[in-house]
Amino acid sequence: MNKAVFRNGAYQQSSATLMLFFASWGIWWSFFQIWLTSDDAGLGLNGAQVGTLYSANSMATLVVMFLYGTIQDKLALKRHLMIVASVGMACLAPFVLLVYKPLLEHAFGLGVVAGMIFLPVGFTAAAGLLEAFSERMSRTYGFEYGQARGWGSLGYAIAALFAGFLFTVNPMFNFIGGSVLGVICLLVQVFWKTDGVPLAPGHTDHPATPSLREIAGVLKMPSLWQIIVFVIFSWTFYNLYDQQMFPDFYTDLFASKTTGERTYGVLNSIQVFVEAGMMMLVPILMRKVGVRNILLAGVAVMAVRIFGSAVFSDPIAVSVVKMFHSIEVPLFILGIFRYITLHFPSNLSATLYLVGFEVSAQVGNVVLARPFGSLRDAIGYQPTFYVISGVVALAGVWAFFALKRDDQQVAGDPFVRDPLRRRAAAAVE
Numbered sequence: 192m193n194k195a196v197f198r199n200g201a202y203q204q205s206s207a208t209l210m211l212f213f214a215s216w217g218i219w220w221s222f223f224q225i226w227l228t229s230d231d232a233g234l235g236l237n238g239a240q241v242g243t244l245y246s247a248n249s250m251a252t253l254v255v256m257f258l259y260g261t262i263q264d265k266l267a268l269k270r271h272l273m274i275v276a277s278v279g280m281a282c283l284a285p286f287v288l289l290v291y292k293p294l295l296e297h298a299f300g301l302g303v304v305a306g307m308i309f310l311p312v313g314f315t316a317a318a319g320l321l322e323a324f325s326e327r328m329s330r331t332y333g334f335e336y337g338q339a340r341g342w343g344s345l346g347y348a349i350a351a352l353f354a355g356f357l358f359t360v361n362p363m364f365n366f367i368g369g370s371v372l373g374v375i376c377l378l379v380q381v382f383w384k385t386d387g388v389p390l391a392p393g394h395t396d397h398p399a400t401p402s403l404r405e406i407a408g409v410l411k412m413p414s415l416w417q418i419i420v421f422v423i424f425s426w427t428f429y430n431l432y433d434q435q436m437f438p439d440f441y442t443d444l445f446a447s448k449t450t451g452e453r454t455y456g457v458l459n460s461i462q463v464f465v466e467a468g469m470m471m472l473v474p475i476l477m478r479k480v481g482v483r484n485i486l487l488a489g490v491a492v493m494a495v496r497i498f499g500s501a502v503f504s505d506p507i508a509v510s511v512v513k514m515f516h517s518i519e520v521p522l523f524i525l526g527i528f529r530y531i532t533l534h535f536p537s538n539l540s541a542t543l544y545l546v547g548f549e550v551s552a553q554v555g556n557v558v559l560a561r562p563f564g565s566l567r568d569a570i571g572y573q574p575t576f577y578v579i580s581g582v583v584a585l586a587g588v589w590a591f592f593a594l595k596r597d598d599q600q601v602a603g604d605p606f607v608r609d610p611l612r613r614r615a616a617a618a619v620e
Contacts, residue, residue: 200388201332202339205325207379208273209343212321215280215372216314217347219365221459222358224438225452232362232452234295242564244295244303245435248315249556251307255316256549263320264539268331272320273380279313280373287366313373319549326528326544330604333391337525341470344520348463355456359449414534414600415543417593418527419551424586425490426523427552431563432497432579433516440572441513444506458510465517473521481597482529482606489522490587494580501576532603534595 196202219226226233227241236244263272286309294302311317322340329336350368357364442451477485492515499512527548535543567575597606 196334199334201328201385202334204383204385205328205339206342209325209339210346211372211376213343214346214350215369218350218354218368221351221354226362228439238564238568242561246557246560247303247307248310252311252315253554255311256319259316259320270380276313276317277373277377277380281370281377284367284370323544332388335474337470337474341467344463344467344470348460348467351456351463352460355453359452415547418547421590422548422551425583428579428582429493431559436567436572462514462517466520469517469521473525478608481608482526482533483594483596485522486526486530489519489526492519494584497576497580501573501580533606534600535603
């Protein structure tokens, strides 16, 4: 990594924001499914109820994401929405303690509605907003987005390290930790300015904002629908497995639930520490092999991890399989971001990322979360994993033929691999 980037104030602010957000999210989200399903430490919900909750949250999230994306593209680098999201993060503990938990226990339907209103603003939709904002900052101020996003994974890893121990003491401590970190993130958005940071060549901190017609027109792009289909049948199915099913499946492999929960917390933290390192290495790898190949590698690792969980029942083997997550997420997340900024207009990056990636993933969750929750209730975890891994593998085969090469339909920021860049420099000399 170029050491000069550490002196870049925009990189510092962006890294701190992502680190605090993902720590605030990870300290409770990594155990959310276990909290929902656990009879001893949580609410004891069944698979269909959990599927209903995830589906409803996804439905609300896609609406908030679309609003976040279209508004942020108009705001460019103004932080109004970042402040709104940080306020939501800061209010997590009061919401869960006073509203969410009591309603889910005594009036489940009202609890689902309350979660639909609150959780997307501060977390499930805010994740895409903060990532899109940071990616735009990276292009404007001249640093690699992956280098900043890696700090987000590091924040998640540190939070997950403590999350398992906090959860076994009292799950409410996890939500309180999320609020504390949210308050700090809010202070960063309000007081840490980047006005004096030098701009990258050819960029402005007041870029031309897209018109409403341009924003609405993104849905008319056939190539965007290719991304949407790809995301739904890969990332969405993977999240059904990883968030809605894997935590409870993994903790059930141990002699006691408490041992499983603590082990899961430690393993989750180790996995995300590795993920943070991979976030910083993947941009280097991408410059050598290309954007399309990085995305295809990401979906291949995704399918292998799900299939491994279907095959193995030994805790050690399944733990090894879980570590594949630390490779898959950087490959897929950074690959999809760069694919969008390469093949689509860069001034629409927030809308395109949130619609093409985040919103399409949530649409899939709305449709699939409850049916797959019921399927898990009917046939068990591992047979369901076989189904999901098959779908993801087919999505990868389709993507091999559907995704554009890096030199096709370049409507955004061009991408040149390192070997080609060196060859061009040698020709000039």
